[in-house]
Amino acid sequence: MFKFTRFVIIVSIFFICACQSQNKEAEKEETPVIDTVATVIEKRSTTSLLYDLKALEAVFTNDNWLIANAKKDSSYFYFSRLGDFTVNTYEYVLSKGDSSGVKKSNMLIKDDKVIWHFNNQDLYLENASSARAVWKVAGNDSLQYVFLRANNNEINLTYPDKTKRVMKKILPFSLFLVRSRYDYANGTHYAFDSSQINKKK
Numbered sequence: 001m002f003k004f005t006r007f008v009i010i011v012s013i014f015f016i017c018a019c020q021s022q023n024k025e026a027e028k029e030e031t032p033v034i035d036t037v038a039t040v041i042e043k044r045s046t047t048s049l050l051y052d053l054k055a056l057e058a059v060f061t062n063d064n065w066l067i068a069n070a071k072k073d074s075s076y077f078y079f080s081r082l083g084d085f086t087v088n089t090y091e092y093v094l095s096k097g098d099s100s101g102v103k104k105s106n107m108l109i110k111d112d113k114v115i116w117h118f119n120n121q122d123l124y125l126e127n128a129s130s131a132r133a134v135w136k137v138a139g140n141d142s143l144q145y146v147f148l149r150a151n152n153n154e155i156n157l158t159y160p161d162k163t164k165r166v167m168k169k170i171l172p173f174s175l176f177l178v179r180s181r182y183d184y185a186n187g188t189h190y191a192f193d194s195s196q197i198n199k200k201k
Contacts, residue, residue: 050084052114056107057081058130059149064176065167067157078173085109089116090173097184099177118145119159 060079068074076099078090087107092099107116107125114125116135123135123145130149137143143160147167150156155167170176179190 049109049112049114052125052128053081053085053087053107053109055128055130056087056114056125056133059128059133059147059155060087061169064170064173065155066170067165067167069165076170076176077167089118094180097181 057079060077062080063078065077065079066074067077074093076092076094078092080088080090082088085108089105089107091103091105093101095101105117107114109115114128115138116123116125118135122138124138126134126136126144128134132149133147135145135147137145137160145160146156146158148156148158150166153169157165157167159165171179183189
C-alpha cells in the first residue's frame with residue numbers, strides 16, 4: 001500500500017511538472033509571434049516614410065530655387081536634406097544683394113505623416129514620386145499644392161487657387177549669395193545666371 005501511494009505521488013508530481021513545462025513552452029512560442037508582427041508593421045511604416053522623403057529629395061534636390069512673381073518681390077527656396085528623416089527648407093528674398101526675411105521650415109515625419117509649413121500653411125504629404133509631390137492643407141483636404149518636376153531646371157508649382165508658378169533652379173546657395181552681393185555692389189546681373197563657374201587650373 002505504501003509503495004502504491006508513493007508511486008501515485010511521484011506520478012502526480014511528474015504530471016504537474018509536465019503541465020507547467022508545456023504552459024511555459026506555449027508562452028515562449030506565442031511571444032515572438034506578436035513581436036514579429038509588430039516589428040514588420042513598424043518597418044513597413046518606416047520604409048514607406050523613407051520612400052516619401054527620398055521622392056521629395058528627387059523632386060526638389062538639394063538646390064536653390066527661384067519663384068518669380070511679377071506682382072511682388074521674387075522669393076527663393078533652398079532645400080537641404082538632413083539625415084534620413086528631415087529636409088530643411090529656407091525661404092528668403094533678396095535685399096541689397098543679401099538674403100533677407102529668411103523663414104526656416106522642415107519637411108519631417110510627425111504622426112506617421114510627412115508634414116511641412118509652406119506659404120504660411122501647415123501641409124501634409126498626400127503622395128510623392130521622383131517627379132511629383134502633392135501636399136494637402138491640414139484641416140482642409142480639398143486644398144492642395146502640386147509640385148511637378150518639368151525638367152532638371154524647372155518645377156511647375158500649382159497653388160490651391162490654381163495659380164501657377166515656375167520654380168527655376170539657380171546657382172548653389174552660397175555661390176548665389178556671393179554673386180548677388182557682388183551684383184549689388186557693382187551694378188551687374190550675374191547672380192540670376194544659372195551657369196556654373198569653373199575654377200581655373
